[in-house]
Amino acid sequence: GAVVSQHPSWVICKSGTSVKIECRSLDFQATTMFWYRQFPKQSLMLMATSNEGSKATYEQGVEKDKFLINHASLTLSTLTVTSAHPEDSSFYICSARRGAADTEAFFGQGTRLTVV
Amino acid sequence: GEDVEQSLFLSVREGDSSVINCTYTDSSSTYLYWYKQEPGAGLQLLTYIFSNMDMKQDQRLTVLLNKKDKHLSLRIADTQTGDSAIYFCAESKPGFQKLVFGTGTRLLVSP
Numbered sequence: 677g678a679v680v681s682q683h684p685s686w687v688i689c690k691s692g693t694s695v696k697i698e699c700r701s702l703d704f705q706a707t708t709m710f711w712y713r714q715f716p717k718q719s720l721m722l723m724a725t726s727n728e729g730s731k732a733t734y735e736q737g738v739e740k741d742k743f744l745i746n747h748a749s750l751t752l753s754t755l756t757v758t759s760a761h762p763e764d765s766s767f768y769i770c771s772a773r774r775g776a777a778d779t780e781a782f783f784g785q786g787t788r789l790t791v792v
Numbered sequence: 793g794e795d796v797e798q799s800l801f802l803s804v805r806e807g808d809s810s811v812i813n814c815t816y817t818d819s820s821s822t823y824l825y826w827y828k829q830e831p832g833a834g835l836q837l838l839t840y841i842f843s844n845m846d847m848k849q850d851q852r853l854t855v856l857l858n859k860k861d862k863h864l865s866l867r868i869a870d871t872q873t874g875d876s877a878i879y880f881c882a883e884s885k886p887g888f889q890k891l892v893f894g895t896g897t898r899l900l901v902s903p
Contacts, residue, residue: 682834710890719880720835720893769834771891779823779884781891783834 678704680772682784689760689791697755697787699770705750706772710781711743714767726753760791796883796894803900810871812897814864814881821883824857825891826866829878838866838879868899876901 679702689695699709708727712720726732726747734740742764744756753772757764767788771781796816804810816824822843827835841848841855841864848855854867864881881894 680834717896719895722890722892725890771835779840780837783827783836785834786832788832 678702678772678774678782680706680770680782680784682768682770682787684787685785686788687790689789691761691791692759694756694758695760695789697757697768697770697789699753699755699772699784701751701772701782704772704774706753707750707775709747709753709770709772711745711753711755712769712771714769714786716767720769723755757789760789762791765789765791796881796892798879798881798894798897800895801898801900803902804871806871806873806901806903808871810866810868810875810899810901812866812868812879812881812899814866814894816862816864816881816883816892816894818883818885818892819859819862820885822886823884824855824864825882825884826853826855827880827882827893829880829896831877835880871899871901873901873903875899 681700683698711723714720722735723738724732724734726745728747728750732745747753767786769786771783798814825840826838829835839850852869856865878896878898880896882891
């Protein structure tokens with residue numbers, strides 16, 4: 677199967693700072709990448725869908741200015757949590773599709789963000 | 793609506809079969825998926841089924857789909873302790889643009 681890698685796996689940051697999480701498709705080109713957020717013992721909530729070279733589409737209730745998504749190449753998407761606060765602490769997971777007709781989405785291993 | 797519901801918890805003994813259930817509300821779903829998540833890790837795709845199929849079998853895994861009742865199940869035969877994890881069902885819409893995940897079922901397999 678295709679491999680999606682997230683970096684870092686975990687990060688601790690101070691309130692008010694910004695944190696960037698990278699999502700890379702290692703052995704395929706991903707036209708579409710998705711960013712999810714997962715709270716402890718809960719399901720995955722889609723935050724946004726990003727297509728290479730265009731602006732991300734955010735789900736209702738997700739602050740665009742808070743969670744900046746960039747999909748500058750076919751193998752890399754980044755999520756930047758700006759001015760992080762403790763309530764932003766969560767598990768963030770990305771996934772990627774190879775193409776519009778691909779039935780399978782490949783997931784990264786996730787990034788645990790803790791804001792202190 | 794896009795509600796996907798699962799029972800929260802299932803406990804079985806090693807060697808028994810496990811059946812994890814999922815109900816969804818959106819009849820336009822095209823594909824339905826089962827994912828496995830181990831602690832602190834991402835999601836691993838186990839299997840998926842196209843919405844016009846009733847059943848799919850893949851080694852120890854059997855997926856049953858009742859489209860009329862919007863009910864999906866995953867049966868794991870000869871469950872092992874390594875199968876202990878959280879299992880999510882998910883549905884995708886035409887165009888596959890996003891997945892909607894269920895609430896997750898925590899499977900605990902005891903020796």
